[in-house]
Amino acid sequence: MDIYEPAEDSYLLQKEVQAHAEGRVLDLGTGSGIQGLAAIKSPRVREVLSVDINENAISELQKIIRQQKLRKIKVLKSNLFENITGKFNTIIFNPPYLPQDEGIEDAALYGGKKGWEVSEQFFHKASSHLISNGNILFLFSTLTNKEKVEEIIGHHLFQFKELSSEKMAWEKLYVYEITKTDLLRELEIKRVEEIHFLAKGKRGVIYKGIQERAELIKTHFAKKETISIAIKTKREDSQAMGRIENEVNWLKILNKKGIGPKLLFSSKTYFAYKFVEGALFLDWIETARKKEVLAVIKNLLNQCYIMDNIGVNKEEMHHPHKHIYITKNHRPVMIDFERCSRTENPKNVTQFVEFLARIKKDLKEFTYDPDKLRELAKEYKQSRDLEIIINFLL
Ligand SMILES: Nc1ncnc2c1ncn2[C@@H]1O[C@H](COP(=O)(O)OP(=O)(O)O)[C@@H](O)[C@H]1O
Numbered sequence: 001m002d003i004y005e006p007a008e009d010s011y012l013l014q015k016e017v018q019a020h021a022e023g024r025v026l027d028l029g030t031g032s033g034i035q036g037l038a039a040i041k042s043p044r045v046r047e048v049l050s051v052d053i054n055e056n057a058i059s060e061l062q063k064i065i066r067q068q069k070l071r072k073i074k075v076l077k078s079n080l081f082e083n084i085t086g087k088f089n090t091i092i093f094n095p096p097y098l099p100q101d102e103g104i105e106d107a108a109l110y111g112g113k114k115g116w117e118v119s120e121q122f123f124h125k126a127s128s129h130l131i132s133n134g135n136i137l138f139l140f141s142t143l144t145n146k147e148k149v150e151e152i153i154g155h156h157l158f159q160f161k162e163l164s165s166e167k168m169a170w171e172k173l174y175v176y177e178i179t180k181t182d183l184l185r186e187l188e189i190k191r192v193e194e195i196h197f198l199a200k201g202k203r204g205v206i207y208k209g210i211q212e213r214a215e216l217i218k219t220h221f222a223k224k225e226t227i228s229i230a231i232k233t234k235r236e237d238s239q240a241m242g243r244i245e246n247e248v249n250w251l252k253i254l255n256k257k258g259i260g261p262k263l264l265f266s267s268k269t270y271f272a273y274k275f276v277e278g279a280l281f282l283d284w285i286e287t288a289r290k291k292e293v294l295a296v297i298k299n300l301l302n303q304c305y306i307m308d309n310i311g312v313n314k315e316e317m318h319h320p321h322k323h324i325y326i327t328k329n330h331r332p333v334m335i336d337f338e339r340c341s342r343t344e345n346p347k348n349v350t351q352f353v354e355f356l357a358r359i360k361k362d363l364k365e366f367t368y369d370p371d372k373l374r375e376l377a378k379e380y381k382q383s384r385d386l387e388i389i390i391n392f393l394l
């Protein structure tokens with residue numbers, strides 16, 4: 001494999017490395033070694049680990065280190081973070097950033113089909129290898145797609161600052177200094193890792209991560225387990241105030257009744273709860289058996305009934321499709337409680353029954369008459385007797 005020759009991009013990044021690298025430095029995809037060799041010249045840099053996937057690059061750099069008797073720098077073969085342990089003050093990355101050309105393979109040039117895939121892999125693991133107030137010195141080109149790069153940075157709860165740029169014939173090069181956002185730092189104190197964007201809801205942005213939890217069991221042995229968690233934050237463009245606090249308050253109340261994903265921890269601006277592994281209700285129905293569907297509907301009606309009794313409206317229960325997940329064990333878990341509000345006129349059961357009447361056409365094995373079901377919903381408003389509805393469906 002050829003070693004990537006230093007070019008304009010390398011020199012642009014090198015200047016910023018001299019100015020901004022410090023402490024323990026990781027030089028990822030070192031190639032000729034130009035960044036690592038620049039870093040060790042800085043008095044602020046204590047030690048450098050230069051890595052590359054390319055064996056030739058590694059042995060060439062080792063030769064230089066031996067010849068010049070360099071002490072601050074070590075080399076290691078690694079594909080991105082694969083063989084890396086520990087945390088660094090600075091991570092330097094000049095990624096392969098060109099969109100893949102048909103039929104040509106060169107790990108030093110091509111960053112995947114679209115050019116940014118390798119960068120995305122990088123950001124997925126980067127935070128675990130960077131100290132809380134460390135920095136990443138990152139080079140990319142407009143050929144990679146600038147908006148996409150900035151989106152990937154934000155999706156991993158990092159923030160960026162442009163350090164320098166250079167216009168070339170076909171592209172423009174940028175060096176960004178990338179640091180952790182306050183939210184990312186806070187989540188890492190809670191031992192959440194591999195945090196990345198999951199979904200944009202109507203009002204919130206949801207991230208996913210993993211958290212190692214030690215559960216004290218009877219014998220005082222701490223059993224360690226890693227769980228997937230979801231983190232909900234307010235969308236920046238959302239005007240709704242107090243939504244997070246509202247959802248946190250209701251999750252606390254409803255969790256006690258077995259409703260909603262388990263709340264783990266929260267602040268005024270975000271909360272973390274269990275990630276629900278499962279399929280959306282209407283997708284799940286397509287492959288489920290009638291008996292299973294019945295049990296799930298019964299369970300959901302009961303959850304609605306509990307909310308009715310508490311005197312809270314979840315809202316949107318007449319089109320809850322995106323807010324009901326069915327787990328592997330056929331347990332329905334509702335999400336999104338941010339519009340919950342106290343009411344004297346609870347509508348959870350009646351709205352959900354209206355939904356059941358509407359989706360009758362998707363429930364091919366069921367024979368109930370949707371209009372009769374709607375009538376029973378009206379009766380329920382008066383009697384608050386859930387049994388008549390459940391018995392009717394059976
Ligand atoms: N605990 C969770 N487990 C799994 N997926 C979740 C979880 N919370 C949110 N999501 C995903 O994020 C999306 C948006 O979440 P939601 O709470 O509906 O936000 P919003 O209030 O902005 O609509 C959901 O449709 C779902 O795909």
Ligand SMILES: [Mg+2]
Pocket residue numbers: 201202323336
């Ligand atoms: Mg929603």
